[in-house]
Amino acid sequence: MMKPLTFDNRFVRELPGDPITDLYTRQVSDCLWSAVQPTPVKQPQLLAYSPQVAEMLGLSDADMQASALIQTLGGNGTLPGMFTYATRYGGHQFGHWAGQLGDGRAIYLGELLHAGKRFELQLKGAGETPYSRSADGRAVLRSSLREFLCSEAMHALGVPTTRALSLVTTGNQVVRDMFYDGNPQLEPGAIVCRVAPSFTRFGHFELLASRDELPLLKHLIGFTLDRDFADWWPSTGIALDIHQPDPGLIEAWFAEICTRTAILIAHWMRVGFVHGVMNTDNMSILGLTIDYGPYGWIDNFDPSWTPNTTDAQGRRYCFGRQPDIARWNLERLAEALASVLPANHTLAQSLAVFDQTYVRELTHALANKFGFDQWQDGDGELVNQIFELMQRAEVDQTLFFSRLATLDLHAPQLSTLSDAFYTAQGQQQFGADIQQWLHHYTQRILSAGIAPATRLQKMASANPIYVLRNYLAQEAIDLATAGDHSRLLTLLKVLSQPYTWQTGMEAFAQKRPDWARQKAGCSMLSCSS
The missing domain is CATH 1.10.287 (Helix Hairpins)
Incomplete structure (x- = not known):
């Protein structure tokens, strides 16, 4: 029997919720969340879990094998203290305002407290919500496996990211048109339990500003500062009123968001990661990598490469444009926050912090990648x-x-x-x-007289040996679909130490093979999941 867990669900306790509890797709107003239950599945089975994340949450190996927890991670019920809901947000998608989006297939299990830290737990692929639009709220094994592995791989690389606790298959089949060519297929369903201090996105603030729900926008800003930036905002010396945050505090906070975002993007460029869908609803207020859709790693170096088939023509979210897109997204967030600022307050100087921080962080990263003592x-x-x-x-x-x-x-x-x-x-x-x-x-x-050991230490810290190349993920997907989970577990272990040569794992440190150059899932991917 697993030990009790402690939940303190501040988001739903302190912020207004949707008064409608019936489950149907709708436009939602004047609130930030809607209560919703995961849709039960046929036969949840635990394929894999992250021992590191389990330990971080206070869960033992025995807890992870407990039937009650596996059922919960598959969407079949909840544990004491959990409260399930989906949040309301909007966003700019491919440069255009998309209006209300929200958690269309992500359902929160609540906020877990452990060792003085707070973690939001979220099931991705657990069923419909009021924000699902025309979708079924489900996810398939191929995309879930990719998100599970990449979340943990990015953390091991030192890149700020949401984490993944578990990968559970559902026993249900899900219909997906992977290539958007009118040939949908049945695929095995799966659910990932994602973990982060907060999943709040730029789009949460954008939607409230676009709907002129300004008192609620102020409340969300104050709440976010108090809950998610509690270790930061006191350093400003400005008192916090949760319902009427000081304009000077908002300016300083936005500069902090710009700083964290710049650090994040510099890490992406350092390791060769391409997010693929940098919409504003996929931008974390904490500066974390969030929402692993059609991502990829640069194989042959090409700044114009994108892993996203939807972006194949415009290449808006290609590798080389990621810094510019991050800044564009921050500008959209600045516009939203400015709607509650006095006319004499501007966020332009805070935006400049992004430029300064990114140049500094990228320069530092490049100096390490090339083994320079310092940039000259x-x-x-x-x-x-x-x-x-x-x-x-x-x-x-x-x-x-x-x-x-x-x-x-x-x-x-x-x-x-x-x-x-x-x-x-x-x-x-x-x-x-x-x-x-x-x-x-x-x-x-x-x-420069750089000591050989110093050069090697710098280069080893900045240049990974093992990254989750698309073809490696696809091989694990193909095997897992056939019932063989060994490659999934091997990759999870190998990618947990990406900067260290591992005996017997040389095959995972090779360049993309020729057969994978144009193979679906290995070269580019769609958003279908």
Whole structure:
């Protein structure tokens, strides 16, 4: 029998809820949440769980195997103290205001307290809510497995992220048109239990501003400061009135959001992660990576690459545009917050904090990736040169940096990088240029007198060996669909130590194989899940 858990559901206790309790799709007004029960499933089975997240929540291995918890994580009932609900928010999607969106298939289990910390628990794929629109509120195994693995992989990489406690199959089949080509198929259903201090998004504030629900917007700002920024706002020296937060405090808070967002994006660029759907409803107020849809890692370096088939033409959310899109999203949040500020208050200076922080954080990350002691004049040109060559020669980003760390600084050879090239033609055509770059790079390192151990330590801390490449995730999906969960569990373990060489795991540190270049799920993905 599992031990009792402690819940303190402040969001639903302190913020107004939807008075309508019937379950049907609707526009909701003057509230922030709607009570809703998960839709029961046929046969929930625990495929995998994160031992780290379980420990963080105070759950033992035995607790994770308890029937009552597995049933709850599958959407069949709740544990004492839980309160299930979905939240109301809006957002800009692909640059256009989409109006009310909300948790269409995410259902909260409440706010768990453990070891002095608060965690929101949320089931993704647990059934319909008032915000489901025309959808069924379900999720399929392929997308759920990807979210489960990536949440934990990103945390291990040092990237701010929501976490994932569990992956549960439901025993139900879900109809999905994966390619949006009019050929829907039955797929196995699954549910991920997501965990974060808060899942509040930019879109929560945007919707209230767009509907002119300004008293409620002020209340949400004050509540968010008091609950989710309790370790930060006292440092401003400005007292907090939850219902009427001080304009100066709002300005400082927005600058903090800009700072956290800039740090997040610099991490994405450092490890080669592409979110794929950077709508404002997918932006965390805490600066966390949130909502793992058609994400991907850069294989061959290409700033214009996007993993999202929906974005294939416009490439709004491609790798290289992520910093600009993050700033654009912050501008939309600034517009929402400005609706409750006096006319003489502006958030322009706070927005500038994003630019300053991003440049600082990216510069620091690049210095570590290349093993520089510190950033110097001329380093920008040197770095840009190799990134341009990597794109033209079709060079794998992850492998390039892991191999660069092993380069003989006194006799640099192109052969050190050979397995990072995707084609022999690319190596032949651009090999001489890259060899010349290696000469300039080694001179830069040697002239600075950087100790070899220092260089290697810096590079090892910034350059992962193992990342969740799309083809690796797809192999795990294919096996899990056939009933074999071994690859899922192996990846979970390997990706928990992404910066350390692991004996016997060399196959997971290879570049994308040729067969995966155009294979569905390995090159690009849709939002269908």
